Amino acid sequence: MCGIVGYIGHREAYPIILKGLKRLEYRGYDSAGIMLYSQSDIQICKTKGKVSDLEKKVVSTSGNIGLGHTRWATHGSPNDINSHPHISNSGNLVIIHNGIIENYDAIKKTLTNRGYHFHSETDTEVLVNLIEDIQINQKLKLGKAVQVALNQVVGAYAIAVFDKQKPNEIVVARLGSPLAIGIGEGEFFIASDASPFIEYTNNALYLEDEEMAVIRLGKEVKVRKIEDDSLVTPYIQELQLSLDQIEKGGYPHFMLKEIYEQPAVITDTYRGRLLPGEGIIKMSGMEDHLQKFINAKRILIIGCGTSWHAGLVAEYLFEDFARIPVEVEYASEFRYRNPIIQNDDVVIAISQSGETADTLAAIKLAKKKGAFVYGVCNVVGSSIARESDSGSYTHAGPEIGVASTKAFTTQITVLTLMALRIAKANGNISESNYHLHLQELERIPAKVEQALAQNEHIAKVAEIFKNATNFLYLGRGYNFPVALEGALKLKEISYIHAEGYPAAEMKHGPIALIDDQMPVVVIATKHGHYEKVVSNIQEIKSRKAKIIGVVTKGDQHVRTLADHVIEVPETLEAFTPLLTTIPLQLLSYYIAVLRGCNVDQPRNLAKSVTVE
Numbered sequence: 076m077c078g079i080v081g082y083i084g085h086r087e088a089y090p091i092i093l094k095g096l097k098r099l100e101y102r103g104y105d106s107a108g109i110m111l112y113s114q115s116d117i118q119i120c121k122t123k124g125k126v127s128d129l130e131k132k133v134v135s136t137s138g139n140i141g142l143g144h145t146r147w148a149t150h151g152s153p154n155d156i157n158s159h160p161h162i163s164n165s166g167n168l169v170i171i172h173n174g175i176i177e178n179y180d181a182i183k184k185t186l187t188n189r190g191y192h193f194h195s196e197t198d199t200e201v202l203v204n205l206i207e208d209i210q211i212n213q214k215l216k217l218g219k220a221v222q223v224a225l226n227q228v229v230g231a232y233a234i235a236v237f238d239k240q241k242p243n244e245i246v247v248a249r250l251g252s253p254l255a256i257g258i259g260e261g262e263f264f265i266a267s268d269a270s271p272f273i274e275y276t277n278n279a280l281y282l283e284d285e286e287m288a289v290i291r292l293g294k295e296v297k298v299r300k301i302e303d304d305s306l307v308t309p310y311i312q313e314l315q316l317s318l319d320q321i322e323k324g325g326y327p328h329f330m331l332k333e334i335y336e337q338p339a340v341i342t343d344t345y346r347g348r349l350l351p352g353e354g355i356i357k358m359s360g361m362e363d364h365l366q367k368f369i370n371a372k373r374i375l376i377i378g379c380g381t382s383w384h385a386g387l388v389a390e391y392l393f394e395d396f397a398r399i400p401v402e403v404e405y406a407s408e409f410r411y412r413n414p415i416i417q418n419d420d421v422v423i424a425i426s427q428s429g430e431t432a433d434t435l436a437a438i439k440l441a442k443k444k445g446a447f448v449y450g451v452c453n454v455v456g457s458s459i460a461r462e463s464d465s466g467s468y469t470h471a472g473p474e475i476g477v478a479s480t481k482a483f484t485t486q487i488t489v490l491t492l493m494a495l496r497i498a499k500a501n502g503n504i505s506e507s508n509y510h511l512h513l514q515e516l517e518r519i520p521a522k523v524e525q526a527l528a529q530n531e532h533i534a535k536v537a538e539i540f541k542n543a544t545n546f547l548y549l550g551r552g553y554n555f556p557v558a559l560e561g562a563l564k565l566k567e568i569s570y571i572h573a574e575g576y577p578a579a580e581m582k583h584g585p586i587a588l589i590d591d592q593m594p595v596v597v598i599a600t601k602h603g604h605y606e607k608v609v610s611n612i613q614e615i616k617s618r619k620a621k622i623i624g625v626v627t628k629g630d631q632h633v634r635t636l637a638d639h640v641i642e643v644p645e646t647l648e649a650f651t652p653l654l655t656t657i658p659l660q661l662l663s664y665y666i667a668v669l670r671g672c673n674v675d676q677p678r679n680l681a682k683s684v685t686v687e
């Protein structure tokens with residue numbers, strides 16, 4: 076995720092773009108840049124860091140046309156050179172881009188053979204030069220050249236392209252990343268959402284996927300389909316949202332927005348990596364080190380909080396698919412207990428922020444003892460990503476809500492891809508089972524969408540239990556870590572005491588707590604110890620607890636036992652955590668809202684814990 080802003084009109088562009096970038100920093104903030112056009116020339120300033128760092132660096136601020144970008148790195152670490160805008164080899168074209176061009180490597184090779192030079196490691200610089208190459212060789216106007224280029228690329232984008240030889244227009248296009256055009260009096264605004272232009276105009280045109288527009292001063296905006304050039308009748312809407320609502324995408328809290336982003340970000344996580352048609356999983360960080368995974372006698376997983384829970388899910392995944400023994404440890408414990416690390420051990424460090432002090436220290440210790448460390452991080456270029464020997468990013472985009480949601484499901488997605496990749500390489504999965512899982516993984520985002528559709532029902536369940544003082548969460552197998560994560564979510568944001576437990580283990584203690592006031596959330600999906608969990612439900616029911624069952628769609632049995640059921644779609648056992656997590660996130664969210672808690676910034680917690 077990145078934020079893009081553009082302006083063309085009669086005002087000074089700089090203050091509009093700078094303010095707009097600050098409003099879009101929730102979309103990424105590892106580097107920022109700006110292009111201003113004035114007196115037939117372009118000035119570009121870019122820097123690693125936040126928009127405030129850019130502000131300190133900018134020298135020239137004049138111009139009525141400008142493009143700005145705040146970055147969430149995907150290709151290439153966050154540094155000045157990889158920051159946007161990017162400029163073409165001739166110096167004429169300037170681009171800002173939010174998204175990922177998957178086939179950039181092949182295009183880069185072709186362009187390099189044709190004499191193009193690249194200064195950055197980004198996919199975006201490849202795209203701007205592809206556009207230039209097409210523009211020059213096919214003698215096309217900018218809009219047309221952009222269109223031809225986009226028909227050659229695979230991936231996701233929201234782009235704005237400016238040509239200094241045609242300084243009265245900006246070309247924009249969208250596929251998979253948002254792009255809004257603000258229409259004022261003799262001026263146009265471009266942005267990832269409407270927040271950068273809300274005080275200038277209420278008229279906004281949102282491009283749909285596979286659409287592009289040429290924004291030309293003095294002309295109406297023309298929207299076309301990228302694929303076949305057909306004209307689209309633009310729908311200009313009158314915005315009635317406040318600034319705050321826009322930044323949160325219309326959601327009341329970042330947490331809810333991030334919960335709802337999960338279908339899209341899980342897709343982003345496996346985009347370009349999961350190719351079910353070809354029966355391939357491609358994890359670029361793993362390919363060079365595959366032998367290490369194949370030879371591993373043991374995999375050690377370390378993390379904290381929600382990331383540790385993702386590690387627990389991974390224990391089942393790696394052991395089931397790849398048949399490699401796994402140990403999962405809190406990083407804070409691992410680092411202080413003189414752990415035994417052997418030559419063939421692989422350590423996987425999981426961290427959303429990539430900055431958690433305990434996880435970082437644990438990695439350093441593991442490396443010192445000779446382990447190979449693989450990082451699974453969300454924040455590109457973060458300390459843990461840099462400290463690891465190799466790794467995979469989760470591509471969840473910035474997570475602002477302190478309670479982790481989309482980071483968890485995207486971590487599980489990466490770990491699933493890794494487990495299947497190793498299993499394929501070490502021959503511990505049958506061809507048919509491998510293909511079955513690849514195909515089902517591709518269906519997960521749509522199934523997450525269906526799980527989210529239970530939101531109104533879940534809000535009603537939350538209303539019933541909002542005043543509870545204790546909660547129990549139970550699950551078995553793959554859903555035991557989900558029970559832990561569900562309890563953690565509730566604790567974090569609603570301040571209700573909650574415990575997650577393996578369902579059968581309940582008999583050895585927590586059952587003593589159960590009375591008719593105690594809500595017990597039981598994950599009882601089909602496939603995976605269903606009958607056993609049903610027996611556990613019977614035990615709870617006979618102690619008169621209030622049972623909230625998370626069940627597979629169509630389940631009738633648990634319905635007769637539970638006080639409330641929440642359905643999730645059917646899937647393969649290994650993928651159930653990706654679905655059962657969703658209602659538990661929503662349940663804790665609604666309970667916290669009903670209790671009047673600060674959902675996005677719960678007391679005493681921090682998003683990134685950089686102290687031990």
Ligand code: G6P
Nearest residue numbers: 379380381382426427428431479
């Ligand atoms: C904090 C956050 C949690 C997170 C944990 C680990 O406690 O509030 O949401 O799971 O740190 O953070 P990491 O960035 O390493 O995943």
